[in-house]
Amino acid sequence: MIFEKIHTVPTSDELTNKAFKRAARAMSGKTIEGRDSRLRANESMVLTAANIFTDNLANIVRRFPSFEQLPTFYYELTDVLVGIEKLKMSLASVDWASRKIHDVARSYVGKIRDADLPEPVRKEAFGRIASIVKSINKDLLFLNEARNTLRKLPDVHDEPTIVIAGYPNVGKSSFVSKVTGATPEIATYPFTTKGVAIGHFIRNDIRYQVMDTPGLLDRPMAERNNIERQAITAIQFLDAVVMFIIDPSESCGYEIEDQKRLLAEIRENFDLPLLVVANKADRPEFQKMDEVELNISTITGEGMEEVMEKLLEMIEEKRLQSLEEASSDEPDEELTL
Structure with a gap:
């Protein structure tokens, strides 16, 4: 650290x-x-x-x-x-x-x-x-x-990152545990009441990190203080994509309309690739939504592999885009006669 x-x-x-x-x-x-x-x-x-x-x-x-x-x-x-x-x-x-x-x-x-x-x-x-x-x-x-x-800042590595957003109890920590195969490390955060959950996994010899930030990306902007809002902007500088998890069954305790409003705020405040996923597809009250790209169940594992493939594809697209932008910023070599 x-x-x-x-x-x-x-x-x-x-x-x-x-x-x-x-x-x-x-x-x-x-x-x-x-x-x-x-x-x-x-x-x-x-x-x-x-x-x-x-x-x-x-x-x-x-x-x-x-x-x-x-x-x-x-x-x-x-x-x-x-x-x-x-x-x-x-x-x-x-x-x-x-x-x-x-x-x-x-x-x-x-x-x-x-x-x-x-x-x-x-x-x-x-x-x-x-x-x-x-x-x-x-x-x-x-x-x-x-x-x-x-010294209380989380140990966030300089590696491809999946940032998890969404209301509490929608299955974010379950997702981190599922994809990393272990209980994520909990790192303290100086401006949140809960620790940041960080897990890691390796695909094709590349290490990725998955990060859930309770207290930052799980409630409306209006409920956050200035320091929390500024901390959210810092996440923009990670080599990251964002996955927003919705619970259409509403068993998390938050209505779908509230979850949609939080999703709209995340879209507005994050200039990062965003994937919207619906969790709890195994529940009888689960309903499909137009805003959702993929459905999963962290309990049964349904749709998890498809979500991971999509996230890794987004990370690779972001990497290629960054390389293109970097090369376009370089000045053209002057021709010498």
Whole structure:
């Protein structure tokens, strides 16, 4: 997972205590006699503390991923949840503090060497450094909050994807289990009350993922908050096709007209290939619908293979279309005489 390597981001107080204690410990037990040894001891304390600060701050910046290299899906979700620009600004502040502390420490090492009494100069250096770290505490707090949020994002692979939409209880999780042959992994989502169900299957040596997003694609837009709506738009950037499942038997608890309205919203908000499937064909109250392309039963397996063939065909058509669009965007080679 992209964000798993981000460690807990310490506060300014935690960093300061760690650095200054390490500096004091470095000198403990050592015999310090004469001016030269006192100079060296105070120099060492400043450099030890500064190295702890600069290393820890630099590691915070390094462990966050390069946002320009994030897959578009994760870039959009990161922007929705914590704000890309705000993240960049806080990381820039931490990077500045790391470099500033390095410069200040080097400057004070020179001052210590020229001082008659090195201890007051070392204390002044500690004060300057502590002040720099304290000035970025709000950035450290924000980065830790962002880290905790981003680590909850689902592990969505960069591979062909089938996104399942439709009201609750229409058979979406049953479909995921049937086609993947196993209970799907449930990944937490920072802006839904339920986890995202993700399963995988392999056809012709190609791995596909099937994703159900309860709390996002199972109720009308009017019932969603702004963050949920923006998260829905992020799904557009997956290499995906959408399958909308309708329950014509209405045993799911939602009337057909309500399900049709949700289907219309999905069509309006998703610029992705869409397949409409009716589930529960095994039930006596099942009825055929004009909007539906294929009928299935996740209980008996009826129509499942036809649906899978159609979805894989749609994925391949989307892949070929993307290749054509990419090649048409490339500039023509200039002819040379």
